[in-house]
Amino acid sequence: MVHLTESVSVDKESLVTSRANKSAVLHRHLREDPRDLDHAEGHYLILQDGSRILDASGGAAVACVGHGNARVNQAMVDQMARVSYCASTFFRTPIVEEAAKILVDTTDGHMARAYFVQSGSEAMEAAMKLARQYYLEKQVPEPQRARFISRKQSYHGTTLGSLAMGGHVARRDKFQPMLIDNISRVSPCYAYRGKLQDETDAQYVQRLADELEDEFQRVGANTVCAFVAEPVVGAALGCVPAVPGYFQAVQAVCRRHGALLILDEVMCGMGRSGTYHAWQQEGVVPDIQTIGKGLGGGYQPVAAVLVHKEVAQTLENGTGSFMHGHTYQAHTVGCAAVVAVQKIIQEEDLVSNVRAMGSLLEQKLRKSLGSHPNVGDIRGRGLFWGVEFVEDKLDKRPFPPAKQVAAKINELGLTKSYSIVVYPGSGTYDGWSGDHIIIAPPYTVTADDVESIVQIISALVNDFFATC
Structure with missing residues (x-):
């Protein structure tokens, strides 16, 4: 659950492993090591410090039946x-x-x-x-x-x-x-x-x-x-x-x-x-x-x-x-x-569940974020939904690439206040500018899971744009 009393600023030390423990792996980002994952179960990723991260994107829309089955x-x-x-x-x-x-x-x-x-x-x-x-x-x-x-x-x-x-x-x-x-x-x-x-x-x-x-x-x-x-x-x-x-x-x-x-x-x-x-x-x-x-x-x-x-x-x-x-x-x-x-x-007829929970996810996303001044569009099908962010809702103007809006929303989501994974994307507008996040939870999600996902993501988006 979200704890909005905590700071929403992105604390780099909480986001990455200390550079003192520099990895021998050629990670995607070489100046910072990723978090240390211990194990995964169901809809959650559990870090070595015991933190539980809700995997609302299934990685890159991969974990369709959840983790650790x-x-x-x-x-x-x-x-x-x-x-x-x-x-x-x-x-x-x-x-x-x-x-x-x-x-x-x-x-x-x-x-x-x-x-x-x-x-x-x-x-x-x-x-x-x-x-x-x-x-x-x-x-x-x-x-x-x-x-x-x-x-x-x-x-x-x-x-x-x-x-x-x-x-x-x-x-x-x-x-x-x-x-x-x-x-x-x-x-x-x-x-x-x-x-x-x-x-x-x-x-x-x-x-x-x-x-x-x-x-x-x-x-x-x-x-x-x-x-x-x-x-x-x-x-x-x-x-x-x-x-x-x-x-x-x-x-x-x-x-x-x-x-x-x-x-x-x-x-x-x-x-x-x-x-x-x-x-x-x-x-x-x-x-x-x-x-x-x-x-x-x-x-x-x-x-x-x-x-x-x-x-x-x-x-x-x-x-x-x-x-x-x-x-x-x-x-x-x-x-x-x-x-x-x-x-x-x-x-388990999970494709039927994808349709039912996808419809619920769409409904709740539109209700909670549809009128946000920096949400340009909400679109998708099934349990595959994207939220596109804009600097100006009227003319659909994207944020400059240097602002890294989607990446920073994902970074903020990984902090303890939110503890959620969304999949960030950039270049939405022209290959360089434009930001979106993807929400693609496992096919096994329930109505309660969808409610939690939308509640956390709504708080995440609102808090990010209130402080950025």
């Missing part, structure tokens, strides 16, 4: 007792086959194959190569197709290929000279900032579809492998869903030009948005899909690519192989975590 832990131990690693080039294992079958069965018969890797970045790399190979394996090959179109203010990973695919300016900046140049970008479907005051949803969708059509024409429509997008944009924009009809319109553009639709659901998928797959709310089916964070719930590093039956059949009828691979692909212990987490989600 005994069933998942035991499933991994049991798998290690059988086989912890094998070279997937030569052998297949029952647990990997089971994990793939579980995933394919959630796609309404559309997807035929699953390809398991270690991270969302690896999944995007694999999706890019798969799309290219698809055109080489067609009965009438199209070797000229080597380009991709993605969206500005998107995030698809940090390896060089996936970073090139994304549109987050600040993350790309230092590595721009190293990135491939066969990817171009169009505007995101970002109604808060992109939709004109007098536009209907249908008019906005048509304008964005026309922009995509123009980009196909500009680069040469027959050179494009795929259009790549997140159904609900996560880290780059803070839980921005598309307006109704958008994905049907952009898929129609892709179909007109023979290009694939790749949907990145690494952050928003696997139940997070209120359906098993976010595309199941959009009236489309992707040709290739990436999934990750909610796949194994953080119990093992695992992500995957789901492949539409027509794409898979093309490769089967062609060379019969996918020219890509990793030492640790289809890792048995990772797949054991997938099976256990997904069985919990299905058997």
